[in-house]
Amino acid sequence: MAASYISVPRDLTKVKSKVMFNLTKRQLICFGLAALIGVPSFFLLKTVVKVNTAVMGMMVIMMPFFFLAMYEKNGQPLEVILSHMIQAIFKRPKIRPYKTDNYYDALLRQAKAEKEVENIVRFSQKERSGKQKVHNAGRADQGRAESGKGSHKKSTEK
Structure with missing residues (x-):
C-alpha cells in the first residue's frame, strides 16, 4: 500500500469556504449576476446582429462580473x-x-496660547476692578454729598 498525502496550506487565512460547485459565495453571486444580465x-x-457578434457582446457584458468574482491581489x-x-x-490631492x-x-504654540489667555484674564480683572472703583467712588461721592447736606442743615438750624 502506498501512502497518500493531502496538502494543507500553511496560511489558513487564504483558505476560503466553498459553498457549491467548489465556488465561494462571492463567486456564485457574481456568476449568477453575470448570467442574469448576459443571457x-x-x-x-x-x-x-449576427449570432457571433451577439456572443461577443454577451462576453463583453459578462466579463466585469467574472473579474469581480475571480480577481484577487494581496488578499x-x-x-x-x-x-x-x-x-x-481622483479624490486625494x-x-x-x-x-x-x-x-x-507645539510647546511654543501652547505657551503663546497660555500667555494670551493670561492677558485676557488680567484685562478682564482690571476692567472689573476699574468698574468697582468707579462704583465705589460714586458711592463715596453720594455719601459726601449727603453728609455735606446734613452738616449744612445743622449749621442753618443753629
Missing part, C-alpha cells in the same frame, strides 16, 4: 483595489507634502 442581452443582441478583491486606485488618482509637527513648535 438576456445575448437574445436581445441576436435579434439585431483584496477587485472592487477594493479599484476603490484605492480611484482615491489615489496630487501633491501631498510631508508635514511634521515639531514638538518644540
